Amino acid sequence: MIDAHIHLDQYNDAEIKRIVKNMQFGGIEGLVCVSTNLESSMANLALAERYPETVHPAFGYHPENPLPNEEEVIRLLSWMEREERRMIAVGEIGLPYYLRRRMAKEGRPFDLNAYVHLLERFLSFAGQYGKPVVLHAVYEDADLVCDLLERYRIRKAHFHWFKGAKHTVQRMADLGYYISFTPDLLYESEIMELARSYPADQVMAETDGPWPFEGPFAGQLTQPTMVLKVAEAWAALQGVAPEEARCQLRENTRRFYGI
Template identity: 50%
Template sequence: MKMIDAHIHLDQYQNKEIELMLKGSNSIEALLSVSFDLESCKRNLQLSRKYQKVKPAFGFHPEQKLLTEDELNRLIEWMLQHRTEMMAVGEVGLPYYLRRDQQVSSLQYGQYIEQLETFMEMAKKWDKPIVLHAVYDDAPIVCDLLEKHSVSKAHFHWFKGDEKTVMRMIENGYYISVTPEIVYKEKIQKLVHTYPLEQIMVETDGPWPFEGPFSGNMTHPDMMKKSISMIAKIKNLSETEASERLLENTKTFYII
């Protein structure tokens, strides 16, 4: 079973963990390693130069303090310089959890939206996919922005949202990826039942930890085998067929 982890924060693992992960599993064909900030971008670039399987995405995770204008300009300039080695713009999006916890004001939220639009404009200009952190109430807003900027190659990772938004995403051709949470969370199983297989990928979002059968274990791409098994069951396919189609989806989307 060959697999691609469509969303992992590889730079947040220890060097020894990364080496074991990449050399210890024959099933991992590639890892799409997303970035948290400029330093994260730099480390992911280094990892991609060291390991052929690592495919880096550069961006700024929204669940943190806004970048200043100077910081954003520095990040954009760095991304511009390294765009030929960049698989995608990401991880970018909107701060749902910060806003839920009342750590983001309405004014600041507007600034997060402006920042996200900047990243969308870059993705469009450079013809790169965009990797999105956009869940629940933020998802329809992000769909509006994608449509506004004519960005069609969008990947909503670990998506959670309402049925109306799900149907809109399907119609627009946006992709989703599911984490090992699908093994024990009914809402994710329902999402996969609804979403077309050809627009689905698998991910770990590692090193984020998981519960259920994964409780207490370091998050590893091999966990996706159980995700694929559940997807196969939901879609009434063999595990081999499901894994082959998920692999092809990811290769096609990210041009791997």
């Protein structure tokens, strides 16, 4: 299988070596490694050079980060332009749902338009170079992001760890967008319901590591082999054999990213 979304650069070196070793014995053939800023993008590119058949890097700016200044944006986009042949996708990009909620709770002002403008610049880049996009966009933010994807004519969009209203889910499915499930598929009823309904040829499995999980994964280091459990859970919800589920999720990921 392939872990369709992981922040490999956020692990320490010993953990990375352990992860890659475990992958070799656990049936995981590849990682889509998303980035959070320029430094993160450079680190993931270095990891791709270190593990060329395993790490597939995506470059971008995580929307839950503080808004970058213009110089930072230009530096990142210029670097991405130089390295565009080595990137599998633009990501992680999107809108800051959780940051916005936290600031509203604290009574602090928030300029969503600035984040929308930043997202548009990355979507424009993706459109120019024909790259898929990896999106952090949940609940009502997903509707706005769908509008932007249509405006910039982006067809290949991957909404990772998605949560949203039924009408949004239907819109995304109809537009051919992909979503991915994390290990919380084993214990979150909201995610289980989504997994039952979303088209089987538009889903993938991810860990979003090193983000920690609960349930049967409590206290464990999040690592790519956990997508095998995601596949088993998805298989049970779909009423298919685990091997069929693993093959389906793997092929979906390979088709979307061109791996």
